Amino acid sequence: MSAVQSQDNLASEASVRDLRRVPIHPDFWYPLAWSKEVKRGKAHGVHFAGEPIVLARTESGRVFALEDRCAHRQVPLHAGVVEGEGIRCGYHGWTYDCSGQCVDIPYLGRERLPNGVRAYPCREAHGMIFVFPGDATLAEQTPFPEMPSVTDKAYKTRRFGRPVKCHYSFMHENLMDMNHQFLHRRQMGQMRARSLGRRRGENWIEVDYTFMREAGKQPAGEALVFGSSKRSEDQSDSSVMTIRTGYPYQTLQIRSSEDSLVMDLWIVYVPLDAQQRTNRTFGMLSIRKPKVSLLLDAAWPLLVWFTERIFKEDRAIVELEQAAHDNQGADWNHEVFPVINELRDVLRNCGARTVIPIRAVEDLA
Amino acid sequence: MSAVQSQDNLASEASVRDLRRVPIHPDFWYPLAWSKEVKRGKAHGVHFAGEPIVLARTESGRVFALEDRCAHRQVPLHAGVVEGEGIRCGYHGWTYDCSGQCVDIPYLGRERLPNGVRAYPCREAHGMIFVFPGDATLAEQTPFPEMPSVTDKAYKTRRFGRPVKCHYSFMHENLMDMNHQFLHRRQMGQMRARSLGRRRGENWIEVDYTFMREAGKQPAGEALVFGSSKRSEDQSDSSVMTIRTGYPYQTLQIRSSEDSLVMDLWIVYVPLDAQQRTNRTFGMLSIRKPKVSLLLDAAWPLLVWFTERIFKEDRAIVELEQAAHDNQGADWNHEVFPVINELRDVLRNCGARTVIPIRAVEDLA
Amino acid sequence: MSAVQSQDNLASEASVRDLRRVPIHPDFWYPLAWSKEVKRGKAHGVHFAGEPIVLARTESGRVFALEDRCAHRQVPLHAGVVEGEGIRCGYHGWTYDCSGQCVDIPYLGRERLPNGVRAYPCREAHGMIFVFPGDATLAEQTPFPEMPSVTDKAYKTRRFGRPVKCHYSFMHENLMDMNHQFLHRRQMGQMRARSLGRRRGENWIEVDYTFMREAGKQPAGEALVFGSSKRSEDQSDSSVMTIRTGYPYQTLQIRSSEDSLVMDLWIVYVPLDAQQRTNRTFGMLSIRKPKVSLLLDAAWPLLVWFTERIFKEDRAIVELEQAAHDNQGADWNHEVFPVINELRDVLRNCGARTVIPIRAVEDLA
Known part of the structure; x- marks a missing residue:
């Protein structure tokens, strides 16, 4: 490309959208935390482009990622308690498994449990916790970063x-x-x-x-x-x-x-x-x-x-x-x-x- | 009410206004300060839902409540001086009595005094200063909190x-x-x-x-x-x-x-x-x-x-x-x-x- | 003017624009810094009504004023380096003379240099650096403050x-x-x-x-x-x-x-x-x-x-x-x-x- 073309590019930019307003594409694997930030039996709150996400490491060492808000009162789940392979909200005790499904409300019968919260595909590699924040059905087929x-x-x-x-x-x-x-x-x-x-x-x-x-x-x-x-x-x-x-x-x-x-x-x-x-x-x-x-x-x-x-x-x-x-x-x-x-x-x-x-x-x- | 009804409530809420945008009703008696915060001969600035209100305690111990802005240059009256049973603005010295009427402008004849500022019904009880921020004509008939x-x-x-x-x-x-x-x-x-x-x-x-x-x-x-x-x-x-x-x-x-x-x-x-x-x-x-x-x-x-x-x-x-x-x-x-x-x-x-x-x-x- | 006229003024103000929204007129000489704030061989960033302006004092002691942004990536020139009678941007090294013209891009031929940045008329007097932020063609004929x-x-x-x-x-x-x-x-x-x-x-x-x-x-x-x-x-x-x-x-x-x-x-x-x-x-x-x-x-x-x-x-x-x-x-x-x-x-x-x-x-x- 010559300098002239470069100038043309510049001129045409006026009619294209402002790059600084282009959101990053969510259909990729992004690291959201270092592995050491997510301790065993603990939850850790992070953000991806404004979306609150909770990373929780169970006692078995596995990490899962959910929308970081309780379906009930919207408070962050990372302020709650990791229990077994799930997480319990710290306010009224609503509990979610690693797929985001609500599995317990202490004061409500199990037959009346509401839907839960969104789960994100999550993988740990190279000392980082990666999450796939976009369309979850694309996660498997999307190349994982190699290093x-x-x-x-x-x-x-x-x-x-x-x-x-x-x-x-x-x-x-x-x-x-x-x-x-x-x-x-x-x-x-x-x-x-x-x-x-x-x-x-x-x-x-x-x-x-x-x-x-x-x-x-x-x-x-x-x-x-x-x-x-x-x-x-x-x-x-x-x-x-x-x-x-x-x-x-x-x-x-x-x-x-x-x-x-x-x-x-x-x-x-x-x-x-x-x-x-x-x-x-x-x-x-x-x-x-x-x-x-x-x-x-x-x-x-x-x-x-x-x-x-x-x-x-x-x-x-x-x-x-x-x-x-x-x-x-x-x-x-x-x-x-x-x-x-x-x-x-x-x-x-x-x-x-x-x-x-x-x-x-x-x-x- | 059954759980089904509760779900109906929830569904109908979509069409009602957001409770978090409903202002509190002003036609009640609200405490705006603890009694000990308003010292004898001093003024104390507070707010009710964004309205600035000055609470002033006169030398006689009585408390009155006015809009906390001078009619002249809008500066807060609580930065002024309590004088006798009124309050004098700290900027150019405009003075108001406990009913909010302007009673003195040091450099202007008394026959040309402008209107003053709004006064609020005010009562002291149980160690608190209560104010009635809404329609003052309703204050008397509105039940005062009993404790x-x-x-x-x-x-x-x-x-x-x-x-x-x-x-x-x-x-x-x-x-x-x-x-x-x-x-x-x-x-x-x-x-x-x-x-x-x-x-x-x-x-x-x-x-x-x-x-x-x-x-x-x-x-x-x-x-x-x-x-x-x-x-x-x-x-x-x-x-x-x-x-x-x-x-x-x-x-x-x-x-x-x-x-x-x-x-x-x-x-x-x-x-x-x-x-x-x-x-x-x-x-x-x-x-x-x-x-x-x-x-x-x-x-x-x-x-x-x-x-x-x-x-x-x-x-x-x-x-x-x-x-x-x-x-x-x-x-x-x-x-x-x-x-x-x-x-x-x-x-x-x-x-x-x-x-x-x-x-x-x-x-x- | 009588007090009655004054009241009329007040009434008519409702229909005139709010003085607090009237911008100061830029076609005057304004001091933007004390002389001692702009050291020899250094640049100093100031603002006039939101416009970023860089004041630079060359080794010879002269002060000039430019728009405080590089034409390239918009970063402030005051973070750059005063060189000779000009200033070099601290990011990629684009250089401007005291008239704002771009005179060097280290990795680009001189025949392809772009336009530079705006220069402001600038005078030092009474221990202050004065700038004329408005229409530069009016600067000469506009009275300079006498003291x-x-x-x-x-x-x-x-x-x-x-x-x-x-x-x-x-x-x-x-x-x-x-x-x-x-x-x-x-x-x-x-x-x-x-x-x-x-x-x-x-x-x-x-x-x-x-x-x-x-x-x-x-x-x-x-x-x-x-x-x-x-x-x-x-x-x-x-x-x-x-x-x-x-x-x-x-x-x-x-x-x-x-x-x-x-x-x-x-x-x-x-x-x-x-x-x-x-x-x-x-x-x-x-x-x-x-x-x-x-x-x-x-x-x-x-x-x-x-x-x-x-x-x-x-x-x-x-x-x-x-x-x-x-x-x-x-x-x-x-x-x-x-x-x-x-x-x-x-x-x-x-x-x-x-x-x-x-x-x-x-x-x-």
Whole structure:
């Protein structure tokens, strides 16, 4: 795609719907909690795009997911009590099994029990609790996220993430546009990204980059994450970074000049509120262990510190983008990088067909 | 009423107005402050359903109630100065007497004084300041709340209450549905309530309960409040609890098997804000003194602690109910207990005929 | 104007627009920051009536003002880096010169640079950064505020001000109506203002006052600000205070009986948010030095303390006025002082022709 086409895209955007009002599509598997957050015999309340969902782990260790409201008085079930393989509401004691069926009202005969609450398909994997918030009949046939590096002993994985106050699309665009290295100049020195090319399918897009250091020295934390740079004659690093949005997930992989996968990031941004102005990030950062594996363990705290600093800068800037969008009440972006305009198309086309109702601009001023 | 009828009620509710949008009826006497909050020679600002009201106690000890805004620049009169039997605004010094008439503007001739502000009928009784916020011509003929146990020396009374973030109707339903004992399982052990029957008039409804302990021991605090349980053969306590909503007030009385009134609670929930999503509770809990009256005095701190714990649990759960209603934008309750459905009818029929304007659901998400 | 006419004004106000919804007119020079707030080589974000504006001081010391958003992703430029005589966005490094033109995108050829962002006329004077937020073609011909006492060595000037949560009109009315001395009774004792007369033009109005002490002694702080009162036979001070609104600025001057200017206040109230419910006050209070100039220096801390106390009381009361207006959703004021009704006309006629969109009253309840 030429720059001219990119400009055309931009012009036509005026007539298409605002990406920041496109809800994420619910017919996918989304992690809603880390496994360790849902303790045995306890309930844990989470949200997906404004829907309250309770995750409960029974005494047998199994996790199930229900609509987080009692059918009776609408209070959250997560304030109740996990009993056997079900959950009892903490107010009047209505009880539901793991399929959401109401199985006991202490003061009412069993023949008169009302319908219960909605249950969600739920699976635990890779240290996360995944839920399928959309059409449950599609859950089985929908691909479950694969993370080969997480289970491969050649890699060490760091789990990270926290709530970020922006629409999920800002997160995808932030990671995929490596021209934003200027944002991290204090952490990484001045790096220049060069886009090598991109590939695109119906529900995915990916782009390759190489990097060249313009000024400063490579920091130790970066060497850990991205590998020590082995520069070619023209001062550019010969590693290749590939960033891919495979809706709704995103990956970032770095391959060395020997085509070895040295870093493998899997990440997803789960909308929390109904307006999808907040997301919770679940990231799995896998680093290939060096020959002396202990070195990576020793350096791990430095890596944690380094990635937290980078993530903090990204979080701050995407929250400023969201604030600007809220204030302007529309998408005023003037995007000149073709891959980002195509990424937006992917996100727009893959999203739900409804529109997020947002407040009028004057209410937010 | 059979369960079938109850279901019919539920079906017909779809076509009636949402109880949580029914304003409380203003043509009653409502306490707006404890007497001790309104000090001699001082003014005190309160609210009734969004209306700002100033309570002022003159040097002679009398309390009067005016609209809490100066006719001039609308600033609250409670920021002014009580002078003689009137109040002077703290900004430009406009002065009002206890009937709300403007009696002085320091820089304007008396012949040009404008109209003043609205005055409310006001009475002090039982340690509370009562105001009649509705049609003042109805104040005299409207029954003033009676609290015989409060003035009876055979009883000791505890005053309590604080703001709760919910519509007043949730408070009535909470107290009247004794099947919510499960909520207080940590304080009271596992009790099962049994409804003995109910009676209903045009603007009141009452229901009788007995209780049976299912598990655990009677806590000391409970014994103080409800009396030591004298169990009959079938393990049920022979005391009878009667809960009554006599619009807009509520009472809870416990009579022992000898038909002696051992506990007498009078309580009312006064809306604070215009949307009536917050109420201030004024409760008067009277306990019949034992033969050795000192025993009750000695145990009083325990009783205070116990009732505070119970009240805290109730407050938390009704606030969750309100939050769910705000989020759902409508009444999704699925009530199966006939007495509560009838209580709702009483509250709906006795309330004001207007509708509380609430924000659209998306604004609250 | 007679009192009858004043009443007519009041009646006709019902049909004119609500002054509290009249936006300040943008075609004037407004201070948006103190000079010391904009450090060399740094950027500083401010607001004018909801418009984000970045003030940047280059290494050469010059200050320029741009729209505070990058044309690319809308993030604030004040989070970026001042470089040479321009500013670079902190996200992807887009760079603007002091005229707002985009002069560099690190990853895009210069021939493809997009348009930049809006620049505002900007001048530094009297220790403040002034911006012309309206039609830039009018900036040159629009009179720049003069402050002769600030540069006159016969005077010592105090700079003060802070954000106040109200529409700018409440500030003008507060200062011009000296009958509000009752508000400051604790600071100044009981003073009675007497209006001597007023003059009015198309975009200005001024009024003269003398003062008479009714009770109490003149405080030391007041003597410093207003001069020691030299009372005439009838106990009135012979100094004359003139308060003038010369749109959009306001001045308060005190002349002694010998017609010497002893105090000279210049003040302006700059709206911060789009709804213009908050303003930032910039005040320049000049006091004529006594013959022994050291006396004024020695007493300066007392003067600061005294004026801060007065300003705090004023701030509290105008914020209460704004809160009442928000709650009532309209202007319920019953103004009886002719000069204030005429001041309102001036503010209404000089303001912008648009209407501030405010939330419905129920949203604010």
